[in-house]
Amino acid sequence: MVEQMALSYSEKEYQNYFQTYQAMVRTAYESSSYILQLGCVIVLLVLCVCFYRLKQNARLGPRYWPLLGSVRDISAHYCHLHDWLLGFFLFAKTIHVRMPWGRVFYCTVDPINVQYLLETNSVNFRKGKGFFKRMEVLLGQKELHESWIMRKWVASEFCKPSVCDLTAAVMKKKTCTIARPLAEVAGKGTTVDIQDLFQRATLDVIGKVAFGVDFASLPSALPKPWPHIAFASSLDLATTIAVKRFSDPFWELKRYLNIGTERVFSEQMQVVDGFTFSLIADRKAELKHLHGQVYDLTQAYLAHVEGVCFTHLTSCSLNCCSWWHQRSQSQVHRSWSSCNG
Structure with a gap:
């Protein structure tokens, strides 16, 4: 009886040990299976990243990412x-x-x-709806649809001898204004931001030819603090924000909530509109006493069109002169020429 009990006990102990061993083997197998699966996922991700990097290096252009693009x-x-x-x-x-x-x-x-x-x-x-939505406040709603008409008119105006003579005279004056302070600092080893200097000179030239206003943005001597021109600063900042809309997927939401850069854009456009509204009012008053003689493009455009609202005239004054594009291209061209000539 005692031997049977001992045998029965040893069998139960063996069965418990065997079950424990089976559980340990099953757990180890499941763990190794999970590790193997995780390793396969990691290897697959590494291969995908390597393939993506090779594809990015092989293409000509900026890298792009899922959802974000470039x-x-x-x-x-x-x-x-x-x-x-x-x-x-x-x-x-x-x-x-x-x-x-x-x-x-x-x-x-x-x-x-x-x-x-x-x-x-x-x-x-032609410019599509995406461009229209982003630039209509800056360029004007009507002007985006009729820009080819204004380009044709501006091209004809620039061919007139009066505009050519005015541009040449203003350019000569501003060239002398630039040369004088540069000659003074040439032998002193003073660092001058030549591109900003050319940009301000172009600002004065376009301001005089297009609007009949001399902004006097060039300093009388160097190095002196650059004069602050509120209209130019606001227009530059508004243009920068408008261009950044093309790479900002949330610009419409920010405009709706009036937050962030869109709030700054609205504030800067108020400064630009205030300046151009005041300018057009002065030019319209002067036009009555000129007896058909005009001295800048704004007066020429006011004489060309009649019975148009101030908002339309404001947008046209900026758009038809291509103010900011001319300014940027001119100062880059002069900086390049001065460095390579």
Whole structure:
């Protein structure tokens, strides 16, 4: 009886041990299975990242990310955007930039493509709804639809001898204004921001030719604090914010809530509109006493159109003169010429 009890006890102990062993083996197998699955996932992710990196390095253009597109890289290089894009144009004359929501922008420096876009088949490359939504406050609603009419009118005005003579006289005066302070600091080793100097000179030239106003933004001597021009600063900031809308997927929400950069944009446009409204009122009053003689493009446009509201005239005064584009292109061209000539 005792032997049977001992045998029965040893069998139960063996069964318990065997069950414990089976549980340990099952747990170890499940753990190794989980580790194996996790390892496979990690290897798959590494392969995907490597494939993505190889694909990004093989393509010509900024890197793009899921959902974000190239916004991340554009934001990181925004302060030197043109130099950054030039690095891509050294390898390809046409690149594409992916943006959020599946939008794709094509950038080209190929003369054949530029001629095709602007001259050969310009009718198929009008500004779309996306451009209209982002720029209508800055450029005006009507002007975006009739910009080709204004370009034609501006081109005809710039061919007139009176405008050419005025531009030449103002340019000569501002060139002397720039040369004098530069000659004074030439031998002193003083650092001068030549691009800002040219930008301010272009501001004065366009202000005189387009609006009949001399902003006097150039300092009388260097180094002296640059004169602050509220209109120019507000217009530059408003233009910068409007351009950044193309890479900001939340700009419409910020405009609706009137927060962040959109609030700043509204404040700066109030300064710009206040200046242009006052300017147009003065020019309309002067036009009555000129007897058909005009001295700037604003007066010429006021004489060209009649019975138009002030809002339309304000937008036209900025749009038809292409004020900020001329200013930016002129100062970049002069800086480049001075460094390479």
